[in-house]
Amino acid sequence: MRILRDFFHLFYPKLCGNCEEQLVFNEKTICTLCRHDLPLTNFLSFTNNSVTKTFYGRIDIEKGYALLFFRKEGITQKLIHELKYRGNEEIGELFGNWIGEIILEKEAFKDVDFIIPVPLHPKKLKQRGYNQVTKFGITLANQLAIPFLENELVRVSSTKTQTLKARFERFSNIDTKFLLKNPEYFDNKHIVLIDDVITTGATLESCANEFQKSENCKISILTMAIAELMY
Known part of the structure; x- marks a missing residue:
């Protein structure tokens, strides 16, 4: 088996998702050098950081976390682009494994009932073929032993690509609508909304508003990255 694996890697080498150099056998997805260059947020608190501050006065957030800072033309942008x-x-x-390890080490999110991804519109899902946060969510859910629910929250209107919108238009986000199929199912539950990047937080706010239709539903937010330019 080792000979076959070596032969496969010889002709079909695994490349780093950032620099595209060939990975060695003890590396996965990105090389060691690029991993050390990642702009980690190093948030020490899950209740008072840039993620939770984004939503002050907008929605009540129990906890929040982002692994990386998102910088224009930076390594995070390149990796998210590769994923998306x-x-x-x-x-x-x-990122799902990495964040899961951090959460387990900090013993946070112990009372969470479900992990919920920000959904794509069905047309966009059909076009792309996958939701970029699904594998992230499934991996994170497996790490934390928390159910991953992908079909309870649905997007019922599509919007233009976020990068093509002005900042004010992204903030208002009036064209983005979501629907929670069974609000009563989340009564007295604690859910974690997940997404790839927080820019203005408008999309996550729209999602959270649906869960506020449930009685006493607590909401937390986890993302791969948060735009550093906001702070």
Whole structure:
């Protein structure tokens, strides 16, 4: 088996998701050098950081966390682009495992009942073929032993690509609508909304508003990255 694996890697080498250099056998998804260059947020608190501050006065957030800072033309942007547009779902798996390890080490999110991804509109899902946060969510859920629910929250209207919108339009986000199929199912539950990147937080706010239709539903937010330019 080792000979076959070596032969496969010789002709079909695994490349780093950032620098595209060939990975060695003890590396996965990104190389060691690129991993050390990742702009980690190093948030020490899950209740008072840039994620939770984003939603002050907008929605009540129990806890929040983002692994990386998102910088224009930076390594985080390159990796998210690889995940979102080039089908490299191993990046989502990498971040899911990484965040899961941090949460377990900090013993946070012990009372969470479900992990919920921000959904794509059905047309966008059909076009892309996958939701970029699904593998991330499944991996994180497995790490934390928490159910991953992908079909309870649905997007019922599509919007233009976020990067093509002005900041004010992204903030208002009036064209983005979501629907929670069974609000009563989440009565007295604690859910974690997950997404790839927080920019203005408008999309996550729209999702959270649906869960506020449930009685006494607590909401937390986890993402791979948060835009550093906001702070």
